[in-house]
Amino acid sequence: MSAILRRPDGGRAVLVLGASGFVGGHVCGAFERAGWRVAGVARTRPATATTYEIHELDLVRAEPARIAQLVRRHRADVVVNAAGAVWGVTADEMDLCNRDLVQRLVAAGPPRLVQVGSVHEYGPAPRTGITESTPTAPVTPYGRSKLAGARALLDSGTDGLVLRVSNVSGPGTSPLSLLGMVAGHLAGGGTEPLRLAPLLAHRDFLDVRDVADAVVAAAESEATGQVVNIGGGQATSVRELVARLVELSGRRTRIVEAPVAGGRPPEAEWQRMDIGLARTLLGWQPRRTLDESLRDLLSSAVRAAAPTMSASAHP
Numbered sequence: 534m535s536a537i538l539r540r541p542d543g544g545r546a547v548l549v550l551g552a553s554g555f556v557g558g559h560v561c562g563a564f565e566r567a568g569w570r571v572a573g574v575a576r577t578r579p580a581t582a583t584t585y586e587i588h589e590l591d592l593v594r595a596e597p598a599r600i601a602q603l604v605r606r607h608r609a610d611v612v613v614n615a616a617g618a619v620w621g622v623t624a625d626e627m628d629l630c631n632r633d634l635v636q637r638l639v640a641a642g643p644p645r646l647v648q649v650g651s652v653h654e655y656g657p658a659p660r661t662g663i664t665e666s667t668p669t670a671p672v673t674p675y676g677r678s679k680l681a682g683a684r685a686l687l688d689s690g691t692d693g694l695v696l697r698v699s700n701v702s703g704p705g706t707s708p709l710s711l712l713g714m715v716a717g718h719l720a721g722g723g724t725e726p727l728r729l730a731p732l733l734a735h736r737d738f739l740d741v742r743d744v745a746d747a748v749v750a751a752a753e754s755e756a757t758g759q760v761v762n763i764g765g766g767q768a769t770s771v772r773e774l775v776a777r778l779v780e781l782s783g784r785r786t787r788i789v790e791a792p793v794a795g796g797r798p799p800e801a802e803w804q805r806m807d808i809g810l811a812r813t814l815l816g817w818q819p820r821r822t823l824d825e826s827l828r829d830l831l832s833s834a835v836r837a838a839a840p841t842m843s844a845s846a847h848p
Contacts, residue, residue, distance in 0.1 A: 546570040547752060548609040550638075551616030552587055553579040555705050556649060556698075556744060560615050561585060563745035564752075572607040574616075592616050593629050597640040604643055611752040612643040617679070620709035624674035631675070635682035639689040646686060646693035647751045649744075652737065652764065652806060654680040654697055662807045663737075665697075665760045687758060694751045698744055699737035699764030699806050703826045704833035706741070712830060715775055719782040720834035726787040732772035734802040737764040740826040743819040750815040764806030765819055778827050 547564050551557035552573025561583070564571045571585040578587050588603060604612060618630035638646060653676035655667050671677045683695040706713040711729070718727050747763045772790075779786050811817045 544568070544570050545611075546572070546607055546609045547611045547613060548604055548607050549573045549613045549615060550592055550634075551575060551614070552583075553577060554615060555707055556701065556741060557613075557615035558705065559703075559741045559745040560613055560649075560748050563742070563749050567749050567753075569749075569752075570607075572603075572609070574603060592634055595637070597637045597642075600638060600641040601643075604641065609644070611645045611647060612638065613647045613649070613748055613752065614638060614682075615649045615748070617649070617682075619675050620707060624678075627674050627678040628681070631678035632681035632685065635685040639685055639691050642691075644692065645752070645757075646691050647748055648683060648686050648693065648695045649748065650683050650695045650697045650760070651676065651679045652697055652699045652762075652804065654683060657802070658804050660803055660805075662805045663762065664807045665762055665810055683760065687760070690758070692757045694754065694756060694758075695760045696744075696747060696751055696763045697760055697806075698747075699739045699762075699804070701741050701744055702738050702823070702830055703741035703821075704829040706830050706833075708834075708837075711771070712774070712778065712827075713834070715778050716782075716830050716834035717838065719779065719784050719786060719831065720838040722784075722838075726789045728789045728791060729775070730793055731790045732770075732775060732788075734771045734804070735768040736771055736802065736804045737767065737806045738769055738774065738823060738826070739763065739765045739819055740821040740823075740829075743821055746820070747811065747815065747817045750817040754815050756814050759814070761811050761814060762806045762808050763811055763817070764808050765823070766806060766808045768803055768805040769823065774823070774827075777824070778831070781824070781827055782831055 547569050549561050552561050553575035561571050561573055573587045574590050576591050618627050654669050655663055656670035656672050669680050671680050702712050708717045
């Protein structure tokens with residue numbers, strides 16, 4: 534096992550891939566608050582200014598030598614892979630972003646690598662809860678590509694950890710996700726009913742800032758070559774969560790659940806992550822409630838909608 538040692542000047546350095554993304558941006562902030570020297574890599578720069586350096590690079594096409602050059606340039610003790618693809622892309626694109634990128638990261642020879650993985654690497658879960666020993670049998674292209682990325686790290690012998698993260702909410706949630714879409718509809722002031730596929734699932738949800746704290750804990754840990762579950766630790770009804778989001782918004786929005794024409798029959802998925810290993814190995818556990826996460830999601834959606842609403846009011 535290898536611990537991250539402080540430099541003579543007391544600093545530690547991290548290179549975060551996917552730094553302009555939803556999770557990656559929060560990860561960068563968490564490392565800064567923990568006293569690390571931060572640099573990021575992203576295809577495009579974040580919309581808001583950062584206090585750390587961002588390298589614009591298409592990681593999907595970057596050679597291992599280019600990634601290794603950035604690691605050396607910043608004297609990075611740890612590389613965090615928060616890059617990836619989930620919505621609005623093909624299965625082949627998911628493989629490029631979620632599997633092939635990790636293979637090239639491993640080839641670049643990072644001193645330590647923290648891979649932000651996904652609960653969807655497990656596939657259908659038992660109601661007893663998902664532990665790190667639960668068999669992996671993903672049923673979606675996303676889950677399969679993320680699992681292949683995790684195996685690329687674990688099979689390589691590279692110093693590092695795979696964090697299998699549950700469904701993420703909080704400020705900046707993608708509008709392509711279910712909660713992000715609902716929050717965007719509420720923030721936009723729409724009066725039309727919101728039509729959704731049947732909300733039958735129970736899933737494990739976690740605030741993005743708790744995810745970022747877990748990544749820092751993993752970077753600072755001596756543990757290596759393992760999978761660690763990072764989640765809220767409870768199965769939450771998606772229907773109840775959407776209803777709570779509407780309630781917190783103060784709007785009288787009607788939710789209409791209807792199967793998608795020609796789509797697959799709705800599944801009553803059930804998901805709860807056992808996070809006992811994260812507590813003992815990383816000293817981590819979630820600190821934010823779902824209500825806090827939903828309130829901050831709504832606030833960020835309102836801020837994002839403000840320029841659009843202002844422009845429409847002044848043609």
